[in-house]
Amino acid sequence: MAAHISLGALPLENLRRKPFRTAALLVVVTMLTVAFYAGSMLSLNLDAGLTSMEERMGADLMVVPQNTGAKAEALLTNGDSNTFYFTNDIESAVAGADGVAQESAQTYISSLVADCCDEKVQIIGFDPSTDFVIEPWITSQYDGTLADGQAVAGANINVSADGTIRLYGHRFPVVAQLGATGTSLDNSVFVNRATVPQVVRYSAETGHPAIPEGYEDKVTSAVLIKVAPGYEARTVASNIARATGIDDLGYVYPGGVTASTKSSLGAVMRYVAVFVAIFWAMGVVVLLAVFSATANERKREFASLRIMGATRGQLARLVVGESTLVGVIGGVIGVGLSSLAILPFSALIGRELQLPYLQTGFGTVALLVAVALVFATVTGALASVLAAVRLARPEAYLTLREGE
Amino acid sequence: MALLEIRDLTRTFVRRGRPFAAVDHVSLTIDSGEFVAIVGRSGNGKSTLLNLVTGLLAPTSGTVTIDGTDVAGLDDRGISALRNRTIGFVTQSQTLLGNLTVLDNVILPATMHAANETSAERSEAVARPETAPPPADAGLPDTIAPIAAPAGPDALETRALGLLGRLGVADLAGCRPRELSGGEMRRVSIARALMNRPRLLIADEPTGDLDAQSTETVMRLLREEADHGTAVLMVTHDPDALAWADVVYAMDRGVLSERGRAPERTADRP
Numbered sequence: 001m002a003a004h005i006s007l008g009a010l011p012l013e014n015l016r017r018k019p020f021r022t023a024a025l026l027v028v029v030t031m032l033t034v035a036f037y038a039g040s041m042l043s044l045n046l047d048a049g050l051t052s053m054e055e056r057m058g059a060d061l062m063v064v065p066q067n068t069g070a071k072a073e074a075l076l077t078n079g080d081s082n083t084f085y086f087t088n089d090i091e092s093a094v095a096g097a098d099g100v101a102q103e104s105a106q107t108y109i110s111s112l113v114a115d116c117c118d119e120k121v122q123i124i125g126f127d128p129s130t131d132f133v134i135e136p137w138i139t140s141q142y143d144g145t146l147a148d149g150q151a152v153a154g155a156n157i158n159v160s161a162d163g164t165i166r167l168y169g170h171r172f173p174v175v176a177q178l179g180a181t182g183t184s185l186d187n188s189v190f191v192n193r194a195t196v197p198q199v200v201r202y203s204a205e206t207g208h209p210a211i212p213e214g215y216e217d218k219v220t221s222a223v224l225i226k227v228a229p230g231y232e233a234r235t236v237a238s239n240i241a242r243a244t245g246i247d248d249l250g251y252v253y254p255g256g257v258t259a260s261t262k263s264s265l266g267a268v269m270r271y272v273a274v275f276v277a278i279f280w281a282m283g284v285v286v287l288l289a290v291f292s293a294t295a296n297e298r299k300r301e302f303a304s305l306r307i308m309g310a311t312r313g314q315l316a317r318l319v320v321g322e323s324t325l326v327g328v329i330g331g332v333i334g335v336g337l338s339s340l341a342i343l344p345f346s347a348l349i350g351r352e353l354q355l356p357y358l359q360t361g362f363g364t365v366a367l368l369v370a371v372a373l374v375f376a377t378v379t380g381a382l383a384s385v386l387a388a389v390r391l392a393r394p395e396a397y398l399t400l401r402e403g404e
Numbered sequence: 405m406a407l408l409e410i411r412d413l414t415r416t417f418v419r420r421g422r423p424f425a426a427v428d429h430v431s432l433t434i435d436s437g438e439f440v441a442i443v444g445r446s447g448n449g450k451s452t453l454l455n456l457v458t459g460l461l462a463p464t465s466g467t468v469t470i471d472g473t474d475v476a477g478l479d480d481r482g483i484s485a486l487r488n489r490t491i492g493f494v495t496q497s498q499t500l501l502g503n504l505t506v507l508d509n510v511i512l513p514a515t516m517h518a519a520n521e522t523s524a525e526r527s528e529a530v531a532r533p534e535t536a537p538p539p540a541d542a543g544l545p546d547t548i549a550p551i552a553a554p555a556g557p558d559a560l561e562t563r564a565l566g567l568l569g570r571l572g573v574a575d576l577a578g579c580r581p582r583e584l585s586g587g588e589m590r591r592v593s594i595a596r597a598l599m600n601r602p603r604l605l606i607a608d609e610p611t612g613d614l615d616a617q618s619t620e621t622v623m624r625l626l627r628e629e630a631d632h633g634t635a636v637l638m639v640t641h642d643p644d645a646l647a648w649a650d651v652v653y654a655m656d657r658g659v660l661s662e663r664g665r666a667p668e669r670t671a672d673r674p
Binding site for chain 1: 480489498499501511517
């Protein structure tokens with residue numbers, strides 16, 4: 001039996017025969033889908049980044065040199081790499097303060113955008129024996145001991161094919177690469193503190209000393225502290241100032257950083273939600289107007305179908321079918337374009353936003369794709385509801401015959 | 405039993421706040437094979453009467469019965485099926501679907517309401533031969549009696565092209581309506597109305613856009629349909645068309661009255 005035209009095939013045929021109108025409608029639905037899908041994806045990724053950052057923040061307090069608090073906070077969020085350090089033995093001085101339950105020193109050195117280095121990264125020296133922030137995380141993904149001279153790379157680090165990274169003219173073997181966190185830690189290389197003097201020496205040999213000669217063995221950038229039960233982080237900070245006799249130490253409260261980041265993220269997500277809602281409402285109004293106007297123009301066509309024996313329901317399905325098809329096709333295009341723009345560039349987006357940004361997993365993305373397609377389809381179907389309701393009225397033929 | 409029976413039919417509209425009867429207590433009976441024409445000035449209710457007959461408008465009072473079924477008693481699905489299967493309707497204005505080819509326009513009615521029967525059944529019903537096959541010779545054994553040929557793979561297309569051919573527009577089958585003249589569109593509309601072999605053909609000004617030769621082609625086709633048992637109800641202003649009808653009625657301000665009956669048809673009569 002040859003395939004003949006049928007009522008079911010009319011929506012597609014009608015769209016095909018009106019390419020300009022169809023293209024214009026598709027652009028509207030595609031834009032709506034992009035706004036919804038991309039906006040939701042960005043919000044979810046920012047939320048995932050924040051959650052990841054919270055999980056990585058094992059310390060209640062960070063003691064850093066004077067005026068370096070912002071640089072230290074950038075390490076926790078998604079900022080540039082930095083080098084800063086104390087020139088005295090701050091760790092033992094801090095350890096004696098009242099309320100300090102656990103402390104561990106870290107050293108931060110930024111590599112260079114120069115011939116000596118593969119890329120500019122944050123080098124973080126930590127002490128595996130005392131560390132309570134990075135070590136548990138590394139252990140969860142690397143079943144081994146980080147030896148002197150070895151490195152663990154963050155998720156965004158480009159490790160050479162031979163399993164090394166070149167920093168200050170020296171190739172450090174990379175024993176593991178960590179999962180993404182959506183924070184600056186993804187652009188960091190982790191070494192144990194015993195390796196830090198080597199890094200400093202290599203930097204001096206390239207003519208770009210990261211730390212002045214003589215400090216390489218005792219350099220400390222920050223002391224991370226877990227406070228004892230019953231103590232407030234700010235109280236412990238005051239105790240540290242008293243114990244060390246240094247009034248102008250810098251203090252970073254990761255909980256506070258998280259809170260302020262959460263607040264920033266909340267604002268961004270609210271803006272995204274409002275933008276999507278307004279954009280959607282405008283789009284639906286445009287689509288409603290287009291489909292209502294089209295239904296008016298097509299009175300004669302609908303009258304013709306009624307005369308041939310189409311039921312009111314079939315006419316309504318024809319109109320809704322057309323708009324639903326526009327919704328489905330526009331949705332697929334919108335989701336496809338947004339995915340191409342977002343998924344491969346999550347690291348770049350994170351850097352540009354300067355906020356914790358972590359691409360959500362496949363399951364969440366698949367769910368979001370499904371929701372976005374449903375959203376686009378329902379939007380398309382909604383757009384023709386008015387026209388369909390009018391067509392479904394009894395004696396619609398009286399209206400349909402206007403102008404005959 | 406009459407195929408179409410109209411009893412005391414009235415349809416009232418309101419114009420400038422005052423009710424008026426576009427169709428006023430009309431009664432009319434048409435049998436199968438009867439060709440009825442209605443004449444009258446514009447705005448006297450002829451098209452409204454046709455729309456009441458097809459169930460596109462609901463009557464204010466009175467009844468329309470088609471093949472024993474009260475049209476007002478049917479739900480939307482029922483009346484739609486009736487329009488699709490039993491009635492062929494040629495409207496006054498051009499109602500071809502602009503997005504479809506001429507051929508698809510003609511075929512479309514045959515693919516509607518397909519849920520209640522298979523495509524093959526529908527094709528066979530629509531594409532059955534114009535005349536019955538000759539009866540088998542009673543003396544021959546049953547085993548070699550002719551059997552009904554199954555509908556071909558393009559039975560609907562064959563039927564549609566046949567109708568277009570009879571109306572002289574078969575060469576336009578692949579065209580879109582916008583490529584057609586008014587007269588050509590009119591003839592395609594007639595082919596579409598006949599596609600499902602309606603038992604009642606309603607034609608509102610079927611020769612309105614046609615020249616004399618095309619008018620004769622169309623009227624000859626309508627006459628042939630009537631001669632094959634289709635009841636034809638035609639509204640026209642065309643005096644040439646009236647000669648093909650069996651009965652002519654006039655409609656004035658919604659009131660229908662008989663104007664005359666044609667003499668017994670002869671071979672040389674249109």
